[in-house]
Amino acid sequence: SGDTETDIGYDSNGDLDTAAIATHCGSANGYVVTWYDQAGSNNATQSTQGNQPKIYDGTTQAVITENGKPALDFDGSNDLMNSPTMTVTDGEFMQTAVYVNDVNKANTAIATIDTSVRVAQTLQFPDTTKIRLLTFNSSGGIDAIIAASTTSAGTHTLATAHVLNGHGEVFVNGVGQLTGSVNVRTDQTNIRIGAFGANYADSRIQEVLHWPSEQTNRTDIETNINTYFSIY
Numbered sequence: 001s002g003d004t005e006t007d008i009g010y011d012s013n014g015d016l017d018t019a020a021i022a023t024h025c026g027s028a029n030g031y032v033v034t035w036y037d038q039a040g041s042n043n044a045t046q047s048t049q050g051n052q053p054k055i056y057d058g059t060t061q062a063v064i065t066e067n068g069k070p071a072l073d074f075d076g077s078n079d080l081m082n083s084p085t086m087t088v089t090d091g092e093f094m095q096t097a098v099y100v101n102d103v104n105k106a107n108t109a110i111a112t113i114d115t116s117v118r119v120a121q122t123l124q125f126p127d128t129t130k131i132r133l134l135t136f137n138s139s140g141g142i143d144a145i146i147a148a149s150t151t152s153a154g155t156h157t158l159a160t161a162h163v164l165n166g167h168g169e170v171f172v173n174g175v176g177q178l179t180g181s182v183n184v185r186t187d188q189t190n191i192r193i194g195a196f197g198a199n200y201a202d203s204r205i206q207e208v209l210h211w212p213s214e215q216t217n218r219t220d221i222e223t224n225i226n227t228y229f230s231i232y
Helices: 018-025 218-229
Strands: 054-057 072-075 081-083 093-101 108-113 120-125 130-136 142-149 156-164 167-172 175-181 191-193 202-211
Touching: 018 054, 093 108, 093 218, 108 202, 130 156, 130 167, 142 167, 142 175, 156 218, 191 202, 202 218
Parallel strands: none
Antiparallel strands: 054 072, 072 202, 081 191, 093 156, 093 202, 108 120, 108 191, 120 130, 130 142, 156 167, 167 175
8 A cells, every 4th residue: 555565475385475465465456566587587577556467456355366376467458567688589489378368358468579679479369259479570560470269258278379490389278279480580579468569458367488499398388387277
């Protein structure tokens, strides 16, 4: 309630210390200023109070969760977090995210690699029934679109997009959807969570993982994520 900040660590089980969040917030809503990265150097931040995603509801005095695990609630109006040091290496990357769309909205996204000229727009929703991997060529124009079926609003989802040697593919809950040829720029470094341009996702996001190059153990990564979050 006083806009004071504190760093939240982990409990004895290695989970986010939700009790510490509740103690800090009490009967006030709690919002995230910094979402710390596992690598320690790619933290996602939001300094503007009105744009910070919510993690704690002061009315119910409870951390916002999905399947019992904490989630950041992006309000669909202006919530957004930025990590300015993410990169794409030689046109390769892999990105995966765990989320629940509260409302299926067109032209929104869970995560984008995007600054003044978009490099690759991943896990984007062109309408209310699809996920797509959208990439941009060296001139900033659309190079390729890979569309895939998605789940309805309120459904826990793990989505993965990857690009390797000019080939891209989208996976939803571990199942490959559509593939196609793509060409990804490598001169931009910013990842935006919860928005595509000025279009904001109305979603609860639990995890976003980004690798600057293709990962050959995608199946193991998705299995590990699903085991923890119980998605499908």
